[in-house]
Amino acid sequence: MTKTENHTLGASGAWHDAQALGALRALRRAGTLAAEYTRVPALLARMPATDLPAAGQLLARLDPKEVCRHADVPVVTVAVTGHSTVAPVVAPLTAELARHGMLLEAKVAPYGSYLQDLMRPAAAGDDQPQLTLCLLDAHMVFDDVTVPWRVEDVEAAARARLSLVAGAVRTHQEAGRGLLVLNTVPLHRRHTHQLVDLRSRARLGAVWRDFNRGLLSLAEQHPSVVTVDLDPLLAEGVPAWDPRTAQYARARLSDALLAAYAREAAHVVRARLGRTRKCLVLDLDGTLWGGVLGEDGAGGVELGAGLRGEAFQEFQRVIGQLGAQGVLLAVSSKNDTDTVRETLRTHPAMVLREGDFVRVNANWKAKHDNLRDIADRLGLGLDSFVFVDDSLFECGLVAEQVPEVAVVRVDDEPALHPSALLADGWFDLFELTEADLERAGRYRTEALRQEFREDFGSYQDYLEGLGLEVALRPPEESELARVSQLTLRTNQFHLATERLQVPQVAERMERPGGYVLAVRARDRFGDHGLVGALFLRRDKEVLRIDNFVLSCRVFSRGIESACVAAVLEFARDTGASAVTGRFVPSPRNSAFAPFYAEHGFAVTGTDPDHPDAVAFRHDLVDIAPAPAHLRLQAAFGPFDGDPT
Amino acid sequence: MTTALADAEEFRTLLEEELGLPIRPEDLDRPLDDFPDWDSVLLLRLVTVVENLVGRPIPVVDLLETRTFRQMYEVVMGR
Numbered sequence: 033m034t035k036t037e038n039h040t041l042g043a044s045g046a047w048h049d050a051q052a053l054g055a056l057r058a059l060r061r062a063g064t065l066a067a068e069y070t071r072v073p074a075l076l077a078r079m080p081a082t083d084l085p086a087a088g089q090l091l092a093r094l095d096p097k098e099v100c101r102h103a104d105v106p107v108v109t110v111a112v113t114g115h116s117t118v119a120p121v122v123a124p125l126t127a128e129l130a131r132h133g134m135l136l137e138a139k140v141a142p143y144g145s146y147l148q149d150l151m152r153p154a155a156a157g158d159d160q161p162q163l164t165l166c167l168l169d170a171h172m173v174f175d176d177v178t179v180p181w182r183v184e185d186v187e188a189a190a191r192a193r194l195s196l197v198a199g200a201v202r203t204h205q206e207a208g209r210g211l212l213v214l215n216t217v218p219l220h221r222r223h224t225h226q227l228v229d230l231r232s233r234a235r236l237g238a239v240w241r242d243f244n245r246g247l248l249s250l251a252e253q254h255p256s257v258v259t260v261d262l263d264p265l266l267a268e269g270v271p272a273w274d275p276r277t278a279q280y281a282r283a284r285l286s287d288a289l290l291a292a293y294a295r296e297a298a299h300v301v302r303a304r305l306g307r308t309r310k311c312l313v314l315d316l317d318g319t320l321w322g323g324v325l326g327e328d329g330a331g332g333v334e335l336g337a338g339l340r341g342e343a344f345q346e347f348q349r350v351i352g353q354l355g356a357q358g359v360l361l362a363v364s365s366k367n368d369t370d371t372v373r374e375t376l377r378t379h380p381a382m383v384l385r386e387g388d389f390v391r392v393n394a395n396w397k398a399k400h401d402n403l404r405d406i407a408d409r410l411g412l413g414l415d416s417f418v419f420v421d422d423s424l425f426e427c428g429l430v431a432e433q434v435p436e437v438a439v440v441r442v443d444d445e446p447a448l449h450p451s452a453l454l455a456d457g458w459f460d461l462f463e464l465t466e467a468d469l470e471r472a473g474r475y476r477t478e479a480l481r482q483e484f485r486e487d488f489g490s491y492q493d494y495l496e497g498l499g500l501e502v503a504l505r506p507p508e509e510s511e512l513a514r515v516s517q518l519t520l521r522t523n524q525f526h527l528a529t530e531r532l533q534v535p536q537v538a539e540r541m542e543r544p545g546g547y548v549l550a551v552r553a554r555d556r557f558g559d560h561g562l563v564g565a566l567f568l569r570r571d572k573e574v575l576r577i578d579n580f581v582l583s584c585r586v587f588s589r590g591i592e593s594a595c596v597a598a599v600l601e602f603a604r605d606t607g608a609s610a611v612t613g614r615f616v617p618s619p620r621n622s623a624f625a626p627f628y629a630e631h632g633f634a635v636t637g638t639d640p641d642h643p644d645a646v647a648f649r650h651d652l653v654d655i656a657p658a659p660a661h662l663r664l665q666a667a668f669g670p671f672d673g674d675p676t
Numbered sequence: 677m678t679t680a681l682a683d684a685e686e687f688r689t690l691l692e693e694e695l696g697l698p699i700r701p702e703d704l705d706r707p708l709d710d711f712p713d714w715d716s717v718l719l720l721r722l723v724t725v726v727e728n729l730v731g732r733p734i735p736v737v738d739l740l741e742t743r744t745f746r747q748m749y750e751v752v753m754g755r
Contacts, residue, residue, distance in 0.1 A: 057693050061692075086693075089718075283717075
């Protein structure tokens with residue numbers, strides 16, 4: 033690690049750039065903010081959090097259509113509704129989405145219309161927002177309570193209100209209106225302290241928690257509902273409300289709380305769009321332990337013993353907790369590799385061990401080169417990475433050289449490291465699957481495969497030695513979450529990029545003529561698990577491949593070719609005259625545009641639903657055999673009748 | 677940004693920089709209804725911004741009842 037300052041850093045030596053807001057204002061003054069929107073995420077990445085609301089105000093005034101004329105920015109359409117005045121959330125949400133390179137197109141509902149909004153029928157096609165935010169506050173209960181009131185009155189009002197909300201949420205979900213974000217409702221001292229007897233006051237607290245518990249449980253009942261718990265945000269010292277704006281403008285959640293909420297909501301959007309980050313790359317000196325390993329030696333670094341040593345250990349526990357949930361951990365450290373490996377193996381106070389990391393890059397090369405190396409080795413895009421370092425120089429250089437990487441700068445106070453890492457929900461996802469829990473183990477096995485490969489003269493020899501077995505069969509009910517997750521998170525081998533939630537996967541299975549097939553793979557080193565899915569549909573004599581998704585972990589092993597061969601054979605054996613496929617281009621899947629053509633399909637034109645898409649057809653006359661180095665077992669499930 | 681508001685001109689700059697609302701000097705006395713981009717949400721934001729700037733609470737009701745940007749400035753300055 034080096035403490036050298038870099039020219040790209042502000043004179044203050046702080047990670048946050050006090051000039052960033054000024055730069056944004058200058059763009060706005062010059063009238064070029066829309067045209068130069070692609071510069072905005074980098075400016076916001078290092079903007080002090082206190083400046084983000086002002087940035088949000090400026091960005092919220094841009095016309096999204098104007099921005100899209102200049103830049104290829106993903107637009108997120110959001111309907112905002114709620115019990116009170118909800119428009120103040122638009123500016124902070126604009127800023128938070130802009131941090132992630134996304135552009136907000138918000139539609140704000142009239143005051144207090146949330147129940148009607150939730151129960152409206154679905155809008156047609158593109159008019160349907162991707163996300164609905166329904167902002168709830170204490171008045172949704174207290175509006176129904178009249179003076180004088182007792183706890184029982186609040187309890188009855190809260191029950192009635194919860195039941196109304198639950199019904200409206202169910203209607204919203206059953207109408208297929210997509211992702212809905214609710215929140216728990218802060219209880220104000222303004223209300224508790226209108227009760228003078230302490231027993232009643234305690235009871236009000238309990239009644240209120242039941243109400244919030246009901247709101248939280250709606251997220252358990254509906255897979256496309258998220259309830260953001262505001263309690264942890266308030267516990268960071270954010271005021272819940274401003275009595276004046278609540279009274280005079282019915283804006284009942286404070287600006288600061290809305291800003292914190294918007295940060296959470298933006299990560300919900302990221303998760304929904306499959307942009308959950310997957311790999312956490314950590315510096316060592318000053319980050320995982322105190323001091324400098326190269327100078328102090330393994331025995332001299334601050335870890336375990338002493339106050340700061342305990343704080344570093346605590347940070348390692350937080351990282352271990354993330355790692356246990358499928359976040360891949362890696363090291364990038366400017367140190368001698370042998371010293372680092374020895375320390376990871378033998379330092380008595382290390383919580384994280386060598387085996388917890390899928391890669392340990394300890395060397396003297398630039399960190400951005402190491403990040404690229406780790407990304408290549410893991411087969412992941414740099415936009416899946418979060419990088420943590422205490423050095424301003426390293427953080428600045430990484431931010432400049434590989435802007436796709438999210439940079440978390442920790443400072444010289446290790447007790448604050450966990451808060452810095454968790455300030456953004458970089459690894460938030462909807463549902464943890466078995467594959468997440470086993471991910472790190474799989475990537476480590478992959479490292480063994482790579483070593484094995486290096487022993488072979490040719491790649492083909494390697495494949496033949498691998499003993500690959502592939503199974504193709506309908507997913508069990510317990511596997512639907514994993515199939516859904518593959519569609520949500522896979523960006524490269526994803527031929528039609530259709531993102532499906534669990535109920536939508538189930539619906540595809542139940543459709544007449546519909547098949548969903550899970551791809552499982554294993555080899556001599558272990559089980560890859562469920563790594564892909566095929567979505568098929570029989571349409572008279574034609575078997576359509578609506579979508580095909582395969583995890584990047586298992587590319588280039590012939591699995592995709594074997595799956596297609598099995599589909600073609602199945603089609604022929606069940607009397608189909610052709611199999612069709614479609615390739616729908618996305619920002620990340622272009623490497624697989626020639627896939628169908630390479631597998632004997634002919635281009636037949638475009639897809640009327642997707643002007644950019646290319647349609648393919650295989651006439652089943654000449655079916656290429658599956659690659660000989662693997663064994664494939666296919667069970668397509670019941671075939672419902674002769675299509676002719 | 678300055679640490680206090682010296683004159684109406686600085687208030688105009690503040691509206692522009694903090695709220696993204698370009699106001700010409702001659703706009704200060706025009707009725708707010710003439711500005712389609714102006715809304716009460718911006719006024720709420722203005723309360724937060726101005727209180728941070730001047731370091732004291734401002735009378736929110738008076739601010740909500742103003743009809744021009746100049747009247748707003750006068751409320752902010754406590755006149």
